[in-house]
Amino acid sequence: MLPQVLASGLSAGSIYALMALALVITYKTTEVPNFAQGDMAMVSAFIAYMFLTDFETGFIFAFGVALVFAFLLGVGFEGLLLRRMRKPTHLNLIIMTLGFTLALFGFAGWKWGADQRHFPFPISANEVIRFGSVSISTLSVATILIAGILMLLVFVFFRFTKLGVAMQATQQDPIAARINGVPARAVVGLTFGISSVIGTVAALLTAPLITLDPTLMWDALLKGFAAAVLGGLNTPVGAVLGGYLLGVIENLFGAYVSVEFKSVVAFLIIVIVLWFKPSGLFGRHHERKV
Amino acid sequence: MIEPTRDHYQDIRLFTARGSWIKLILLLVVLVSLPLLLPGYRVFTLNYMAVFVIVGLGMNVLVGYTGQVSLGHAGFLAIGAYTMVLLMTRLAVPFPLALVMAGFVSAFFGFLLGLPALRLAGPYLAIATLGFGLAVTQIIAHSALFGGHMGLVVPDATVGPFPLSGDVSKYYVIVGITFVLALGVRNLSVTRVGRAFRAISDSEIAAATMGVDVAYYKTLSFAVSAALTGVAGGLLALMTGFISPGVFTFTLSLMFLAMVVFGGLGSITGAVLGSIVMGYLNLEMDAFQELPVLGPALEGFSERFMSTVGLPNFGWVVTGMLIVFTILIEPRGLYGLWIRALDTTKRSKSTDADLSRSGPGAD
Numbered sequence: 001m002l003p004q005v006l007a008s009g010l011s012a013g014s015i016y017a018l019m020a021l022a023l024v025i026t027y028k029t030t031e032v033p034n035f036a037q038g039d040m041a042m043v044s045a046f047i048a049y050m051f052l053t054d055f056e057t058g059f060i061f062a063f064g065v066a067l068v069f070a071f072l073l074g075v076g077f078e079g080l081l082l083r084r085m086r087k088p089t090h091l092n093l094i095i096m097t098l099g100f101t102l103a104l105f106g107f108a109g110w111k112w113g114a115d116q117r118h119f120p121f122p123i124s125a126n127e128v129i130r131f132g133s134v135s136i137s138t139l140s141v142a143t144i145l146i147a148g149i150l151m152l153l154v155f156v157f158f159r160f161t162k163l164g165v166a167m168q169a170t171q172q173d174p175i176a177a178r179i180n181g182v183p184a185r186a187v188v189g190l191t192f193g194i195s196s197v198i199g200t201v202a203a204l205l206t207a208p209l210i211t212l213d214p215t216l217m218w219d220a221l222l223k224g225f226a227a228a229v230l231g232g233l234n235t236p237v238g239a240v241l242g243g244y245l246l247g248v249i250e251n252l253f254g255a256y257v258s259v260e261f262k263s264v265v266a267f268l269i270i271v272i273v274l275w276f277k278p279s280g281l282f283g284r285h286h287e288r289k290v
Numbered sequence: 291m292i293e294p295t296r297d298h299y300q301d302i303r304l305f306t307a308r309g310s311w312i313k314l315i316l317l318l319v320v321l322v323s324l325p326l327l328l329p330g331y332r333v334f335t336l337n338y339m340a341v342f343v344i345v346g347l348g349m350n351v352l353v354g355y356t357g358q359v360s361l362g363h364a365g366f367l368a369i370g371a372y373t374m375v376l377l378m379t380r381l382a383v384p385f386p387l388a389l390v391m392a393g394f395v396s397a398f399f400g401f402l403l404g405l406p407a408l409r410l411a412g413p414y415l416a417i418a419t420l421g422f423g424l425a426v427t428q429i430i431a432h433s434a435l436f437g438g439h440m441g442l443v444v445p446d447a448t449v450g451p452f453p454l455s456g457d458v459s460k461y462y463v464i465v466g467i468t469f470v471l472a473l474g475v476r477n478l479s480v481t482r483v484g485r486a487f488r489a490i491s492d493s494e495i496a497a498a499t500m501g502v503d504v505a506y507y508k509t510l511s512f513a514v515s516a517a518l519t520g521v522a523g524g525l526l527a528l529m530t531g532f533i534s535p536g537v538f539t540f541t542l543s544l545m546f547l548a549m550v551v552f553g554g555l556g557s558i559t560g561a562v563l564g565s566i567v568m569g570y571l572n573l574e575m576d577a578f579q580e581l582p583v584l585g586p587a588l589e590g591f592s593e594r595f596m597s598t599v600g601l602p603n604f605g606w607v608v609t610g611m612l613i614v615f616t617i618l619i620e621p622r623g624l625y626g627l628w629i630r631a632l633d634t635t636k637r638s639k640s641t642d643a644d645l646s647r648s649g650p651g652a653d
Contacts, residue, residue, distance in 0.1 A: 033413040035361070035420070081614060087621045091357050094416060095551055098361070099613025102544045106606025111596045114603070214603075218540060222424055225417045233412075260432040267421030274406035274414055 003134045005255045006248060011140035013247020014147035018202035019217075019224025020231065020239035021151060022195040027233055028171040029191045032093040036077065036101040038221030040196050041203035042214060043104050044070035045119070046112055048204060049212055052120050059122045063204060067197050074196025075189045082192075083185075108214040121208035143205045150201055151240055154194075158236075167191055219263065223250075226266035229273050232283020241282060321465055325458045333457040337529045339569035340461075340468045341522050346549045346565030347475045347558065348518030353547065354556035355479065355487035356511040358408070359416040362423030363546045366516045368538035369426065370396045370523025372436055375533060378445050385447035385454070389467075389524040396520020397513040404512035409505050411494060415512070423543050431535040441534025444527045454528065464525050471518060476558050478514075487511050491556070519546075541606060545572055548613050554625025563624055571605055578604055 019037065026034045048066035051057045057065075077100060085092055125139040158164040169177040170187045178184045202224075203217055210216070223246060231242025246269065254262040273280065325333045345363065352358055370392040377383040377391055403422055407415040430436040447454045454460050478484050486507045489497035498504050527533050545568060553564020578601050579585045592601055620626040 031412075033417060035416070081618070085617055085621075086619070089621075090413070091353070091359065091555075092617050092621050094359050094413060095547065095613060096617045098359075098544055098547060099551075099610050099617065101610070102541065102548070103607050103610025103614060105541065106603045106608075106610055109603030110592070110601065110607060218424070222421055225420060229414075229417060261429065263428050264425045267418075267425040270418050270421045271403070271406060274410065274418060278406075278410050278414070 001255065003132075005251045007131075007134050007136045008140070009248030009251035010244060011136070011143050011247070012251065013227075013244035014143050015202050015206055015220055015243075016223040016227045016246050017151065017240040017243025018147050018198055018205075019220050020227035020243045021154065021236055022198040022202070023224050023228050024233060024236050024239040025154075025195045025198070026192055027228070028236070029167075029188055030082070030093070031090065032082070032097065033225070033233075034192075034195070035094065035097040035221070036104065037195070037199050037224070038217030039101040039104040039108070039214075040070065040073050040077065041199035041220075042216045043108055044073065044196070044200040045203040045207050045212060045216060046108055049112075049117065049119060049207075059120075066204065067200055070196045070200035071193040074192040074194070077196075078189045078192035083188075105214050112214070114213060116211035116213045119207035119212040123208070125208055139205075139208060143209075146201065146205065150198065154198065155236075163187075163190075223266050226270050228280075229270050230280060232280025235280065235283045238280055238282030242280065245281075318469075321469065322462075325461045330457065333461050334529070335570065335573055337457060337461055337464050337525075338573050339566050340464045341526045341529065342549065342565040342569030342572070343468050343562050344471055344522035344525065345519050345546050346553065346561040346568075347471060348515040348522070349546050349550040350553075350556070350558060350561035351475060351478070351487070351511050351518070352515035353550050354554075354561065355484065355491055356508050357491035358508060358512065359413075359547065360419040360512070360515070361416055361540070361543050361547070362403075362419030362421075362426070363515075363519050364538040364540070364542040365419075365423040365426035366396045366400060366519040367523040367526065367542070368430060368533075368535070369399055370520030371527040371533045371538075372430065372442070372523075373520070374524035375442050375444050375527050376435070378447070379442070385528070386449060389521060389528075392524035393517040393521040396523070397517035400513045400516025401509060404509040408508040408512060419543075420540075423538075423540055427535045427538050430538075437534070439535060441532055441536075444531050444533065447528055457529070460529050464529060467521070467525065471521070472558065472562065475518075479558065483507070483510070488556070542572075545609060548609050550623075552612050552616050552623050554623035554628075555621070557622075557625035560623055560625030568609065571609065578608070 022041075023034060023037055026032065026037075044066045047069045048062045051062035051065050052059070081096060081100060082088070082093065085096060121139070123139050123142045125137050127138045128135045129138055129141060158168055166177065166182045167187050167190065169180065169182055170184045170191075174184045174188075177187075199217075202220060206220055207216060224243070227243035227246045228239040229242070230246055231238030231240065233239070246266065249269070250262055250265045253265050324336060328336070345367065348366075349360070349363060352360055373395040374385075374388045374392040377388040378385060383391070403418060404415065407418040431439050436442065449463060452459070454463060479487075486497070486502045489500065489502050490504055490507055494504050526537075549564040549568040550561050551564070552568065553562070554560025578588060581588075588601060588604070592604075616623050620630070622629070
């Protein structure tokens with residue numbers, strides 16, 4: 001039973017890890033938890049759905065359009081709303097992400113309705129692959145692989161490309177980065193674009209697993225935050241590990257304690273981590289200067 | 291809000307200006323006579339808006355005074371509603387006592403949740419409350435004690451010998467409580483506690499330097515806010531007669547935040563106005579269709595481009611956009627617009643007045 005639980009934990013954890021990574025990238029840059037992350041991804045998934053069903057395009061084209069849309073949505077959100085605020089205090093920035101998420105949620109409900117829809121996907125959630133005693137759906141295998149490869153690419157990008165290093169520099173100190181010739185404003189916009197794309201991949205992998213409706217990413221958003229708090233809000237690697245850990249813990253809880261209260265685990269983890277190690281398992285505490 | 295020229299006793303006085311008494315009596319007369327003038331079904335709307343006003347007062351204490359965000363106030367509303375109903379059905383506790391208990395139980399949960407999250411600077415409370423709100427509805431939906439997805443029927447309530455049947459008698463109870471709570475919050479805002487709250491919202495570090503116990507006051511404000519929302523939850527159960535987990539959603543929590551942002555953070559009048567507007571919007575989600583010119587135009591747009599009939603979920607778009615544009619244009623909301631209008635009219639009368647307003651006590 002245990003290997004089976006671990007396998008499903010890893011698959012669910014992949015989604016949480018993607019969401020956590022998306023949240024942490026923007027949090028590190030702006031110190032704003034982007035509560036619109038989930039609904040931005042949800043609307044992008046609906047764009048893919050629209051191309052697949054209304055325009056009957058192929059999967060690659062539809063998903064490509066959704067990712068491009070997600071990128072533009074992220075850049076636009078930062079450039080047209082977050083940056084244009086009169087008083088960009090932390091409180092106002094958080095409220096802005098919440099207003100945006102509510103507007104997106106309403107828009108999706110207006111355009112596509114609140115009914116649950118079947119999301120067409122090239123990989124089946126019902127076909128099962130067996131590894132010894134563990135049976136796992138092809139969709140779960142694909143989720144683990146796609147999420148893993150994407151996160152690897154993101155880390156390579158941040159570590160080894162000039163742009164990635166510029167983004168890291170901006171995260172550490174925007175003013176110093178600008179003095180050294182980094183176009184900090186463009187970089188912040190780009191960060192939101194990339195983060196939105198990562199979130200959308202998570203949404204495209206979630207939609208075939210459950211059904212597509214405007215609440216698609218509520219759960220994933222909470223799990224992403226829980227994973228990020230667990231691993232450390234300031235450490236992308238920690239947040240990803242937190243995602244996998246959360247997936248496994250949650251499935252262990254579901255298997256041995258209670259299936260019905262499985263989704264309460266994320267909340268309990270947030271509270272427990274805040275009590276005992278607020279910087280997260282892998283993070284260092286960050287002192288704010290006056 | 292706080293003028294440096296007044297002393298402490300002037301600050302805590304309930305009625306500051308000579309005209310206050312007259313305004314207050316006028317307001318009371320209007321509130322008492324409203325249900326007699328309006329058609330019956332409108333009284334239900336009024337009750338609903340009054341419940342929203344109480345939540346708005348609570349959100350104002352938290353967001354407006356200490357600058358913390360909660361995304362889980364629907365959870366406290368649920369705790370208040372279920373506490374009251376369970377006490378009344380299981381233990382036969384009379385309604386007034388059950389309502390008070392609803393406030394206390396809610397405050398207790400607020401205290402437990404605020405304790406770890408509020409020791410830390412940053413967005414931790416917002417994240418923790420996001421989980422809290424979703425967890426509360428999950429637990430309610432899956433427990434037999436709380437009636438699960440099917441919900442609970444609220445028993446008939448009596449105040450002393452008077453049975454509360456019909457919207458009008460409930461109106462007097464709900465609006466009466468709302469009125470008293472509004473005065474209470476107004477009074478709180480000018481006491482030592484209220485000043486500590488506001489010092490924290492201006493700058494936590496400066497407040498701590500001045501000897502304000504930041505973690506204590508932040509947790510206190512959160513508990514007060516939860517208590518008010520718990521009472522509102524009990525009153526919501528009273529007026530609707532039925533509660534189920536489907537009522538207390540994440541979007542409702544966001545709606546609560548929208549009320550105080552739109553009305554004006556830190557201002558009681560603003561919070562009340564914002565809550566009235568948003569409460570109406572929330573209840574009459576499809577009222578847009580009935581607008582004279584805009585309604586049909588929107589419906590036409592909806593059919594042409596959104597391929598749906600009517601305007602489903604359009605209220606959420608409006609609510610979200612109201613938050614976005616408030617923050618973009620005037621972060622202090624309606625209250626801020628009012629202050630700006632006052633400033634402009636004053637400036638046109640005399641430019642000297644500006645000098646006294648631009649001191650450290652402005653805002």
